[in-house]
Amino acid sequence: MPYLLLGVGFFLFIFSILMLAIPSLNLFDWVMIEWLGQHRTLSLNRIFIALSTIGGMPFVLFLTTIWCLHQAWYKKYTNVIFISLGLIGSIATVWLLKYVISRPRPPEMYHLVQSYGASFPSAHSIYAAALGCLAIYLSQKHPQHTLICICAFVWLFIMGISRVYLGVHFPSDVLAGWSIGFIWITLLYLLYVKFSRAKTN
Structure with a gap:
């Protein structure tokens, strides 16, 4: 699962960049x-x-x-660090990219909600992808892991679609948000696994 999500993340990120650069894709x-x-x-x-x-x-x-408080209650402090770094890194990455790329949002005539910052990538999409991936990775031993995976992907998909529907993001913004969430949380998870194994040895 980690390497699959990592591959999907890189593919979506490259495709979202191409959507910005190629006029025919940008038209979509x-x-x-x-x-x-x-x-x-x-x-x-x-x-x-x-x-x-x-x-x-x-x-x-x-x-x-x-x-995090729930995880701390059960003394799962490594999970607390994993979740915290996952979210903080996602927030920092998305707002840095917004500042660097500075893509204008769709015209205000399409907006149904107030929005802040530049358009690319979608912050809501990266938050949804980050939380979804965190839930997937931390629930691997849970008896309802499959259901949690389905709910996570449905959640991030609906959240991404909502941003385009509300007129505050382009589809490529959403794809970029998902991709960054997949990549960042997966890389962090691989470090988390490596650290956990080293701790037990």
């Missing part, structure tokens, strides 16, 4: 923004606006804090 970004903008409904608007709040940094930090 605009087509999707316009198409989703024309197929909005009041019910979907409410659902995706709610998801925007849940997937934002304040709630993600709150959720992660609760998760």
Whole structure:
């Protein structure tokens, strides 16, 4: 699983960069923004606006804090460090790339929610991917691991789609967000495994 996610992450990141650089692929970004903008409904608007709040940094930090406290209660301090570094690294990476690339967001006429910072990559998407990957890796011995994996991928997929639907991100922003989440958390997990093995030997 780790090397599969790492491979998918690198593929999506390269593809998202190509979408920025190649006009024919960049056109797909605009087509999707316009198409989703024309197929909005009041019910979907409410659902995706709610998801925007849940997937934002304040709630993600709150959720992660609760998760870390739960792990600390059971004296799983290595997990606490893994989760904390995973989220902090994701936040730092996404905002650094936003500053460096400085891609403008889609026109405000498409926006259904307020947004901050540049467009590429999507912060909501990287947070969702990071939390999803953390849940997948830390639940490998859980009896419901398969269900947790399914829920994690459904969550990050819906969160990514919501950002395009709400008109604040292009599809390539979302792909980049997912890819960074996959790559960062997987690399961190491989170090985590190496450290755990060294500790037990």
